[in-house]
Amino acid sequence: MHTFLLSRRSLLAVAAAAALLPQLSWAQPGGERITIVAPFPPGGPVDTLSRMLADGLAKRYNKPAVVENLxxxxxxxxxxKVKRAKPDGTTLLVIPAGNLTINPTLMANFPFNIDKDFAPITMLAKTPNVLVAAPGAKLRNVKELVEQAKAKPNTLSYASPGVGSGLHLAGELFKQQAGIDILHVPYKGTAPALNDVLGGTVPLMFTNLPAALGFIKSGKLVALGITDDVRDKTVAPEIPTLKEQGIPGVVVTSWYGVLAPAGTPPELVARLASDAAEILSQPAVREQLHAQGLQEVAQKPAEFAAHIKAETATWARIIKARNIQAE
Structure with missing residues (x-):
């Protein structure tokens, strides 16, 4: 009798302990395959990250995982498509920051409510932006830029890939924090904007660090500052941040995240975030990301959701204060 009681107590203890454990190991995507929706054409960071995630999830769950470019x-x-998908982890969305944090304010009839329509899983990767100058502008650092802008208002200008782009808003935020006014010159895409800065037509531009790095190293562009809290230790540790140079609050990274449809069980969302973190930590994956100027990021779902909300609020203030309207 005594032995039986001990055994029963042991079983009860094990059952109680198991009940307290997170249910991550039991949570799995349903269906016969996983679809990663990349809402842009093949090529570029969204497509690259989607394929990395699909490959990793396929190995983890032993089922096909495909990328659908839409x-x-x-x-x-x-x-x-992802908004309307079944919330069982079989359809996921890989998306850049602007679609989540800029478009809801910039687009007059934005058809989604990010808070209500999606379950944020995790940020996947980011790349800092950099403020660059044409050598002919004869600017070596942010202090010189600010001094010139204050001495001769509206004589400096900066290029961007277009009105309402993240790089346009980076410029507006910089102007606000630095207390200066410089003219915005919008282009239709990064390439033509960067070409005119290289040619000296426009003296300044905020752009993705990977796009400018080769020109910086060859001396065709001057790097004035990184738009992040910390320097990019991976590819350009020598470039100081704007914060280091007396302009705080201009933290504008180009980042990419993954979301599921609203209603996806929290334990499954947490499991997918954990899976993504493990995939991104693999040396081969990290090497591929770093080669493209991307830094891997792993967040808890609640942390990612909070980041989306905070950045959305920042851009909403800038868009409304500057009366920026989509073209």
């Missing part, structure tokens, strides 16, 4: 309507076609 470009169109500034990404909204692919976003809509």
């Amino acid at each position: 470009p169109g309507a500034a990404g909204n076609i692919g976003i809509d």
Whole structure:
């Protein structure tokens, strides 16, 4: 009798302990395959990250995982597909920051409510932006830029890939924090904007660090500052941040995250975030990301959701204060 009681107590203890454990190991995507929706054409960071995630999840769950590129309507076609998908972890969305944090304010009839329509899983990767100057501008650092802008208002200008782009808003935020006014010159894409800065037509530009790095190293562009809290230790540790140079609050990274449809069970969202972190930590994956100027990021779902909300609020203030309207 005594032995039986001990055994029964042991079983009860084990059962109680198991009940307290997170249910991550039991949570798995349903269905026969996993679909990663990339709402842009093949090529570029969204496509690259989608394929890395698909490959890793396929190995973990021993089922096919495919990438479906659905470009169109500034990404909204692919976003809509995921919004309407069954919330069982079989359909996921890989998306850049602007679609989540800029478009809801910039677009007059934005068709989604990010808070209500999606379950944020994790940020996957980011790349800092950099403020660059044409050598002919004869600017060596941010202090010289600010001094010139204050001495001769509206004589300096900066290029961007277009009105309402993250790099346009980076410039507006910089102007606000530095207390200066410089003219915005919008282009239709990064390439033509960067070409005119290289040619000296426009003296300044905020751009992704990977796009500018080769020109910086060859002396064709001057790097004035990184738009992040810390220096990029991976590819350009020598470039100081704007914060180091007396302009705090301009933290504008180009980042990419993954989301599931609203209603996806929290334990499954947490499991997918954990899976993504493990995939991104693999040396081969990290090497591939670093080669493209991307830094791997792993966040808890609640942390990622809070980041989206905070950045959305920042851009909403800038867009409304500067009366920026989508073209």
